[in-house]
Amino acid sequence: MEFNIDPESIKIIIEWGAPLAITGMLIVFFSLTLISVYIATLPKVLALLENYLPESKAQDKSATDHKVLSKQVIAAISFALHHQNNNKG
Amino acid sequence: MEILFNFMQTTGFAEMTVWNLIMMVIGIVFITLAITKHYEPLLLLPIGFGVIVGNIPSIEGMALGVYDQGSVLYYIYFGVSQGIFPPLIFLGIGAMTDFSTMLSNPKLVLLGAAAQVGIFLTLVGAIALNFTQAEAGAIGIIGGADGPTSIFLASKLAPDLLGAIAIAAYSYMALVPVIQPPIMMLLTTKKQRLRRMKPPRQISKREKIIFPIAGFLITALIVPGALSLLGMLFFGNLLKESGVTERLAQTARTGMIDIVTILLGFSVGASTQAVRMVEINGEMVNKGFISGQSLMIFGLGAFSFCVATAGGVIFAHIMNLFAKGDNKINPLVGAAGVSAVPDSARVVQMVGQKEDPHNYLLMHAMAPNVAGVIGSAIAAGILWSVMVTG
Numbered sequence: 042m043e044f045n046i047d048p049e050s051i052k053i054i055i056e057w058g059a060p061l062a063i064t065g066m067l068i069v070f071f072s073l074t075l076i077s078v079y080i081a082t083l084p085k086v087l088a089l090l091e092n093y094l095p096e097s098k099a100q101d102k103s104a105t106d107h108k109v110l111s112k113q114v115i116a117a118i119s120f121a122l123h124h125q126n127n128n129k130g
Numbered sequence: 131m132e133i134l135f136n137f138m139q140t141t142g143f144a145e146m147t148v149w150n151l152i153m154m155v156i157g158i159v160f161i162t163l164a165i166t167k168h169y170e171p172l173l174l175l176p177i178g179f180g181v182i183v184g185n186i187p188s189i190e191g192m193a194l195g196v197y198d199q200g201s202v203l204y205y206i207y208f209g210v211s212q213g214i215f216p217p218l219i220f221l222g223i224g225a226m227t228d229f230s231t232m233l234s235n236p237k238l239v240l241l242g243a244a245a246q247v248g249i250f251l252t253l254v255g256a257i258a259l260n261f262t263q264a265e266a267g268a269i270g271i272i273g274g275a276d277g278p279t280s281i282f283l284a285s286k287l288a289p290d291l292l293g294a295i296a297i298a299a300y301s302y303m304a305l306v307p308v309i310q311p312p313i314m315m316l317l318t319t320k321k322q323r324l325r326r327m328k329p330p331r332q333i334s335k336r337e338k339i340i341f342p343i344a345g346f347l348i349t350a351l352i353v354p355g356a357l358s359l360l361g362m363l364f365f366g367n368l369l370k371e372s373g374v375t376e377r378l379a380q381t382a383r384t385g386m387i388d389i390v391t392i393l394l395g396f397s398v399g400a401s402t403q404a405v406r407m408v409e410i411n412g413e414m415v416n417k418g419f420i421s422g423q424s425l426m427i428f429g430l431g432a433f434s435f436c437v438a439t440a441g442g443v444i445f446a447h448i449m450n451l452f453a454k455g456d457n458k459i460n461p462l463v464g465a466a467g468v469s470a471v472p473d474s475a476r477v478v479q480m481v482g483q484k485e486d487p488h489n490y491l492l493m494h495a496m497a498p499n500v501a502g503v504i505g506s507a508i509a510a511g512i513l514w515s516v517m518v519t520g
Binding site for chain 2: 047050051053054057058059061062063064065066068069070071072073074075076077078079080081083084087
């Protein structure tokens with residue numbers, strides 16, 4: 042393995058390396074720009090879809106009744122504690 | 131006595147060389163750094179111990195090392211040499227990654243793209259140092275700051291350099307808090323470092339579910355070479371975000387990734403034999419770790435990290451030329467395009483907070499950080515496609 046830069050390497054850089062570097066960066070930028078544009082556009086598309094399939098309903102379908110039960114449970118516990126405190130008093 | 135004498139000839143002591151000892155010391159250094167300094171311990175410790183194991187001299191006629199067909203290490207190393215382990219790690223990474231910050235500010239994705247300049251400039255540098263084109267591609271990917279991607283591409287393009295490339299990649303990933311801050315300070319002014327960014331918007335569950343599917347389709351159709359890495363990344367993310375496969379996501383980001391990390395780290399370490407003579411075209415060539423090539427790979431690795439960091443910060447300055455007021459980016463965030471997740475995002479937070487303790491850049495920095503993971507996988511796919519198709 043040599044440390045000095047020989048003319049053959051420079052030739053490979055000019056004919057292959059540099060074009061690959063430029064093309065590769067362009068493809069990476071293009072791909073991520075496409076993703077960036079898609080991400081920026083998605084909320085607008087979903088806003089249109091909201092008319093036909095509202096997300097709040099979809100979330101409620103997939104979510105359990107855990108939140109509703111939690112409020113009921115909390116209310117029941119609160120009442121029981123209040124009742125207990127009143128009886129102690 | 132003859133039996134005893136013959137047995138002594140088969141001990142590791144008989145075949146030990148100075149180079150094996152040097153590698154064992156290197157392994158111990160890795161273990162010490164992992165334990166005392168917490169430098170990437172989940173990888174440096176298995177790698178360090180693997181280095182020690184791999185440099186016990188092997189005995190002729192006994193299949194012991196990773197390169198000896200039939201040995202246990204050979205079969206474990208199969209997952210590395212055939213590029214199986216890196217996509218599995220990406221599955222786990224996808225299952226633990228939150229793309230919300232990226233979804234909330236899509237323009238920061240471009241910083242992840244800009245940081246990949248480290249890969250391609252390092253490729254050019256490797257060619258200048260007389261590496262072959264395939265080797266240059268494998269070395270260049272170190273600039274992606276992504277261990278699994280580096281190992282994946284090295285296994286395809288330059289298997290003989292895999293040990294040096296993997297160790298260079300993980301070592302510099304561990305040194306991100308040391309490498310990046312001086313470059314960030316050099317390329318930014320105090321006023322720029324103090325800049326505060328708009329808070330990110332809330333992302334809906336639907337956006338989070340659709341993104342991995344669409345993201346995979348966009349990237350895999352453009353660069354099919356990245357299919358296995360990005361497919362697993364986005365699949366893992368879908369398992370996480372769908373909400374109906376939490377058990378699978380939990381397994382992917384805990385048990386599974388831990389198992390693969392152990393096997394990958396250990397076998398990569400064991401592959402770094404000090405001296406390994408291989409016959410090529412009738413000539414015995416040293417393909418071991420201790421060689422001028424490995425030194426150059428380490429030098430190029432440092433170069434790639436520096437260039438990647440600078441590329442991200444400079445591109446943030448360029449983006450700010452077209453942005454106004456609150457939409458301007460704190461240029462420090464550009465450094466997080468180096469996809470050492472989440473270390474480079476933490477470095478951005480740390481450097482920003484030195485100027486203003488109340489400036490929270492971490493969530494903003496996570497956007498280019500995770501975009502950089504996608505960007506480096508795309509770059510790997512490009513390099514593999516180019517090398518395969520000529």
